[in-house]
Amino acid sequence: MADLKNKNIRQRMKKLPRRTLQLISTAQDTAAALGAGAYLVGGFVRDVILGVGNFDLDIVVEADGILFAQEFARRTSGSIVSHTRFGTASVALEGGLKVDIATARKETYPVPACLPQVSRGTLRDDLARRDFTINAMAASISAGDFGLLVDFFGGAEDLRRGKIRVLHPLSFRDDPTRILRAIRFEKRYGFTIEPLSLRLLKQAVAQGLIQRVGPHRLRDELVLNLKEKRVLEQLKRIRELTGFGFIHPRAAFPPAAQALAVSCQRELSWFKRKFPRHRGVDSWLVYLACLLEELNNDEVRETCRRFALRGGDEKRILSYKKAGGSLIRRLAQKSLRPSEIFGCLEPLSYEAIILLRARTKDARVRKRTEDFFEIYNGMKLYISGDDLRRLGIAPGPYYRKIFSEVLAAKLNGEVRTPQEELALIKKIREAL
Ligand code: ATP
Numbered sequence: 001m002a003d004l005k006n007k008n009i010r011q012r013m014k015k016l017p018r019r020t021l022q023l024i025s026t027a028q029d030t031a032a033a034l035g036a037g038a039y040l041v042g043g044f045v046r047d048v049i050l051g052v053g054n055f056d057l058d059i060v061v062e063a064d065g066i067l068f069a070q071e072f073a074r075r076t077s078g079s080i081v082s083h084t085r086f087g088t089a090s091v092a093l094e095g096g097l098k099v100d101i102a103t104a105r106k107e108t109y110p111v112p113a114c115l116p117q118v119s120r121g122t123l124r125d126d127l128a129r130r131d132f133t134i135n136a137m138a139a140s141i142s143a144g145d146f147g148l149l150v151d152f153f154g155g156a157e158d159l160r161r162g163k164i165r166v167l168h169p170l171s172f173r174d175d176p177t178r179i180l181r182a183i184r185f186e187k188r189y190g191f192t193i194e195p196l197s198l199r200l201l202k203q204a205v206a207q208g209l210i211q212r213v214g215p216h217r218l219r220d221e222l223v224l225n226l227k228e229k230r231v232l233e234q235l236k237r238i239r240e241l242t243g244f245g246f247i248h249p250r251a252a253f254p255p256a257a258q259a260l261a262v263s264c265q266r267e268l269s270w271f272k273r274k275f276p277r278h279r280g281v282d283s284w285l286v287y288l289a290c291l292l293e294e295l296n297n298d299e300v301r302e303t304c305r306r307f308a309l310r311g312g313d314e315k316r317i318l319s320y321k322k323a324g325g326s327l328i329r330r331l332a333q334k335s336l337r338p339s340e341i342f343g344c345l346e347p348l349s350y351e352a353i354i355l356l357r358a359r360t361k362d363a364r365v366r367k368r369t370e371d372f373f374e375i376y377n378g379m380k381l382y383i384s385g386d387d388l389r390r391l392g393i394a395p396g397p398y399y400r401k402i403f404s405e406v407l408a409a410k411l412n413g414e415v416r417t418p419q420e421e422l423a424l425i426k427k428i429r430e431a432l
Helices: 018-034 043-050 065-076 123-128 155-161 177-189 195-206 215-226 231-241 255-274 283-291 297-306 311-331 338-345 350-359 363-374 385-390 397-411 418-431
Strands: 038-041 057-061 079-083 088-092 098-103 105-108 117-120 138-140
Touching: 018 038, 018 057, 018 065, 038 043, 038 123, 043 057, 043 138, 043 155, 057 065, 065 079, 065 088, 065 098, 105 123, 177 195, 177 215, 177 231, 195 231, 215 231, 215 283, 231 255, 231 283, 255 283, 255 350, 255 363, 283 311, 283 350, 297 311, 311 338, 311 350, 311 363, 338 363, 338 397, 350 363, 385 397, 385 418, 397 418
Parallel strands: 057 098
Antiparallel strands: 038 057, 038 138, 079 088, 088 098, 105 117
């Protein structure tokens, strides 16, 4: 990163996508109309300086943020969700863009690791409540001083030198989720947590402060770490600095689970390369399952509930845990018909199948799971419910049975054409 001329990032902002610049210009007009000071803040400013794409705008207003957001939403035809208690609002725009707008605020932490008390404050207060110097900069969007960098804590210099630095000694104690955040940014940008911050981080870990954070907040931060590109480095660093005891005392992430995570990474990129049109796989869930590898089913269930994972997420992890080794053994058997392979894999999520593939080198299992993704899973029948009704079969539980028998026959290559499907249905009906 080159040095910033006159502490102004106007030139860098000019390189932003057109749509982003339009939104910033609308925010500028909104600020002028309301006579309010408005600033871009946080990760957006950090990434503009780094020249990294970050499309969600984060704006702090030294006035009523909700009023600002309402006017901004009116001008952009966006839909607004406000949180009156915090003086914040989110404006969702066409194309999936989001603009977060907040009243400048001050935070105090009367109890460590618990949510802060919030009151109205200045821009400086708002920047002082942030996690790291690199995330505590603002850039003015007012016409008079557009792009002027507000950097009270040396964020630009830390960005230049690649340092993660907390703003004050109690930062990790106030909010221990910042421990995971420090690791996230360190490994994302290839930075280092500077020595004093690292010492403070280790002290907070030694005092068991992570365990005092509400599980939902921990889950949210951990999932962000697991969504990072260099996820294996994230996991390694978390293991080194905090361990995974905050997930479960037995979530030790030993070498076998680490090797599984490495294989998962290979399988996930294989899947993405080979099936670009398939629905995306939630890679974070795959890595979470690796972290829970040592736990039994009950412990996994209990952990998922404590972290309030959605029911579907819990099911996807458990389906892998339950299927596990026995399914790999079954899929390795010599003679297995396509319908049987389908029967084994169809109840599983894609994430669970990726985990199974990562666990085995058996060529037959690997080929069969690939065939499942490539052929079996997308196979459609020509016949529909209408055809069954036309044949005089009343809607009911038989439909399911008929469809699955015809699909099995199709998977096995026993029927191919619409006529053959119909002929088979008639045969099944007679048998019924
Ligand atoms: P990303 O690029 O991953 O979205 P971000 O910096 O935009 O990173 P967010 O979690 O969206 O991260 O938070 C936006 C900003 O809010 C941060 O840049 C930081 O200034 C502030 N922030 C977020 N979480 C905390 C926290 N736990 N403590 C203090 N400040 C925080």
